[in-house]
Amino acid sequence: MLSNVFYFVCLMFKYSPGLVIGEMLWGLILKLPYRLVSVVGVKYIIDAADSENAQRKIFAAVVVVAVVIILGKTFAWIFREFYWNAEKERAYKGLNKALYKKAKSLDLSFYDDPHFYNNFILTIESSSDNIQNVLGLVRNSVGELVSLITISAILLTIDPICLVIIFVIIVIFTPISRKNRLRSNATQG
Numbered sequence: 001m002l003s004n005v006f007y008f009v010c011l012m013f014k015y016s017p018g019l020v021i022g023e024m025l026w027g028l029i030l031k032l033p034y035r036l037v038s039v040v041g042v043k044y045i046i047d048a049a050d051s052e053n054a055q056r057k058i059f060a061a062v063v064v065v066a067v068v069i070i071l072g073k074t075f076a077w078i079f080r081e082f083y084w085n086a087e088k089e090r091a092y093k094g095l096n097k098a099l100y101k102k103a104k105s106l107d108l109s110f111y112d113d114p115h116f117y118n119n120f121i122l123t124i125e126s127s128s129d130n131i132q133n134v135l136g137l138v139r140n141s142v143g144e145l146v147s148l149i150t151i152s153a154i155l156l157t158i159d160p161i162c163l164v165i166i167f168v169i170i171v172i173f174t175p176i177s178r179k180n181r182l183r184s185n186a187t188q189g
Contacts, residue, residue, distance in 0.1 A: 005134060005137060008130070008134050009134060009138055011095065011098070012091045012095070012131065012134065012135070014094065015090060015091045015093070015094025015095060016087045016088075016090045016091040016094070018083070018087055019083075019084070019087035019088060019090070019091055019135070020135075020138065022079050022083060022084065022087070023135045023138045023139045023142075024138060024139070024142040025075075025079075026075075026076050026079055026080075026139050026143075027138065027139035027140055027141070027142040027143030027144075027146075028142060028143050028146050029072035029075055029076060029143075030072065030076060030139070030143055031140075031143030031144055031146070031147045032143065032146060032147050032150060033065070033068050033069050033072055034069075035147040035150070035151055036147075036150065036151070036154075037065050039151050039154060039155065040154060041061065041065060043158065044057075044061055045058055045061065048061065088128075088131060088132070088135075091131055092127060092128050092131055095127050095131065096124065096127060099120075099123060099124060099127070103120060
């Protein structure tokens with residue numbers, strides 16, 4: 001599945017590189033500030049509370065965080081309102097053009113096969129939804145991955161033992177969580 005997503009992202013990048021790069025930046029801007037605040041912000045506030053001018057330092061930190069979040073939200077809004085729809089249509093048009101070109105090159109006997117024809121029509125009709133789904137996946141994945149790397153690097157400098165404990169907890173509880181989710185889905189279905 002990962003190779004299919006990667007192929008589709010590369011295909012979209014071919015038709016609209018700005019859209020793919022913008023989605024990556026959007027994911028980074030939407031995820032990273034909140035993750036940094038939850039780790040670095042808490043540490044900074046605790047350290048600032050023990051120092052002189054604690055109120056001023058905490059107020060300055062809150063202002064910086066607010067400005068970063070407001071700028072991120074503004075970028076996301078501008079990107080979405082003025083750029084995203086046009087670029088999404090460009091990617092959609094390029095993808096459909098490639099699909100029709102492929103269809104044109106096929107032998108006519110393929111169109112006599114109802115399975116092929118139905119799949120082809122379904123692919124054409126769902127390509128717009130697939131573009132949005134893959135872009136959302138790219139946005140979230142890049143945002144979470146960069147956040148994970150950044151916070152891991154910060155925690156490594158602050159307290160390496162804390163980072164090891166967090167990773168051990170993740171390694172232990174991820175399979176348990178997945179197993180519980182599968183069990184829950186099985187009982188619901």
